[in-house]
Amino acid sequence: MDIQKYWNSFINWVQAGGDWIVQVFVVVFAALLLNYVVKRILKRLQRKLETTRNPWDDSLVDALSRPLSALIWILGISFAAEIVQAQTEAVIFEAIEPIRDVGVIVVITWFLIRFARRVEENIIEYATQAGKEVDLTTVDAIAKLVRISILITASLVALQTMGYSISGVLAFGGIGGIAIGFAAKDLLANFFGGLMIYMDRPFAVGDWVRSPDREIEGTVEAIGWRLTRIRTFDKRPLYIPNSTFTSIAVENPSRMTHRRIYETIGIRYDDVSRVSAIISRVKSMLEAHEEIDQGQTMIVNFNKFASSSLDFFVYTFTRTTNWVKYHEVKQDVLLKIIDIIEDEGAECAFPTSTVHVPDNIRIAMENE
Numbered sequence: 001m002d003i004q005k006y007w008n009s010f011i012n013w014v015q016a017g018g019d020w021i022v023q024v025f026v027v028v029f030a031a032l033l034l035n036y037v038v039k040r041i042l043k044r045l046q047r048k049l050e051t052t053r054n055p056w057d058d059s060l061v062d063a064l065s066r067p068l069s070a071l072i073w074i075l076g077i078s079f080a081a082e083i084v085q086a087q088t089e090a091v092i093f094e095a096i097e098p099i100r101d102v103g104v105i106v107v108i109t110w111f112l113i114r115f116a117r118r119v120e121e122n123i124i125e126y127a128t129q130a131g132k133e134v135d136l137t138t139v140d141a142i143a144k145l146v147r148i149s150i151l152i153t154a155s156l157v158a159l160q161t162m163g164y165s166i167s168g169v170l171a172f173g174g175i176g177g178i179a180i181g182f183a184a185k186d187l188l189a190n191f192f193g194g195l196m197i198y199m200d201r202p203f204a205v206g207d208w209v210r211s212p213d214r215e216i217e218g219t220v221e222a223i224g225w226r227l228t229r230i231r232t233f234d235k236r237p238l239y240i241p242n243s244t245f246t247s248i249a250v251e252n253p254s255r256m257t258h259r260r261i262y263e264t265i266g267i268r269y270d271d272v273s274r275v276s277a278i279i280s281r282v283k284s285m286l287e288a289h290e291e292i293d294q295g296q297t298m299i300v301n302f303n304k305f306a307s308s309s310l311d312f313f314v315y316t317f318t319r320t321t322n323w324v325k326y327h328e329v330k331q332d333v334l335l336k337i338i339d340i341i342e343d344e345g346a347e348c349a350f351p352t353s354t355v356h357v358p359d360n361i362r363i364a365m366e367n368e
Contacts, residue, residue: 024080031076035069042068059118067111074103101161109154116146140205140223141198190226193242197223202245207254214248216240258293258317259326261333266309271346275302279312281340286316289336291329293319309349 042065049058078100120143203209203220209230210217218232228245230238267275283300286292296317304311314337318329341348 023083027076027080027083031072034076035072038068038072039065059115059122063111063114063118067107067114070110071104071107074100074107078103098162102158105154105158105161109150112150113147116143116150119143144225189243189246190241193244193246194223194225194228197228197242197245202250203252203254207252210251210253211248212251214244216248216250256321258296258319259321261314261316261318261330263334264304264311264313265337265341266306266311266349267341268347268349269308269310271344272310274344274346275310275312278341278344278346281344282312282314282337285336285340286314286333289333291319291332293317306349308351 042061046058046061046065049061078096081096120139123139197203205220205223207220208218209220216230216238218230218238220228221231221237222229224242226242227239228242230240232238267278279300279302283298286298286300287294292298293316297315298317299315300312302310302312314333316333318326320326320329338348
């Protein structure tokens with residue numbers, strides 16, 4: 001009997017005008033239920049797509065999950081607020097429509113930025129797992145340009161949605177851009193300098209670079225729109241404005257094809273008769289060395305009568321470009337040259353002086 005009484009009271013209250021509260025409750029509950037169902041579906045779909053080799057599908061689902069949840073709540077709450085507005089006619093609820101429209105734009109922008117970031121990460125990961133080379137600098141540049149384009153477009157659409165004229169904004173931006181250009185010319189120079197780095201690609205992240213014009217040498221860690229961070233060989237970070245690279249020469253040793261061995265070796269004047277044999281054996285040794293590239297220039301020639309030695313030089317290239325292995329190869333070549341010199345009964349020269357004493361001069365000894 002009490003239940004019937006309460007139910008009758010509820011029906012009377014609804015008929016008296018309280019049905020809008022029920023509608024609000026139903027809308028909020030429906031949004032909650034829909035959000036739960038969508039999350040469950042997306043989780044199952046994501047687990048299934050993770051087993052595929054296509055990096056685009058799981059990126060799409062992963063990027064969609066949180067923005068879609070936010071979109072459901074924005075639409076649900078705005079619908080509930082419209083029900084309240086129709087009943088109460090409160091002025092504050094007149095802002096529901098523009099807030100909802102801007103919220104939808106923000107959610108779509110959020111989704112597109114997340115999708116661009118996921119695609120960037122998946123492309124790099126997929127290429128790494130497949131053993132393929134990928135230009136990290138190019139991928140990063142394209143991803144940044146896409147995100148900036150999304151943000152600018154979303155901002156213009158949001159302004160138009162709120163009633164602002166985009167043409168007026170663009171006209172103001174053109175006039176203001178001139179003033180900003182003069183006030184922030186260094187910032188713009190760095191921006192376009194970074195853009196030139198992305199387009200010309202004189203170096204990429206991970207490359208070893210140096211400049212003969214400036215005291216710049218190290219490994220590139222990051223290329224931003226304003227600064228490029230280089231880690232020097234003593235592990236100090238070096239932050240260089242991008243505009244600097246438009247006015248200096250930059251050497252990229254990371255892209256070298258070979259490393260050069262260029263050494264001068266001196267032999268004593270007493271071993272002049274052995275020079276020809278030594279040079280011939282050194283050249284034969286280099287021609288047989290497996291770490292020396294025979295397709296590159298190779299020179300072993302006597303070239304100088306020095307003050308204390310007969311000098312010949314070795315000019316050749318190693319197959320490896322690895323810094324550590326190069327020094328191991330160079331060490332092996334130099335040690336084999338020493339062995340050849342000693343095997344021929346000669347010696348490496350060192351600075352000496354010869355004093356000639358006339359025959360009629362007698363040197364007194366201490367014990368005389």
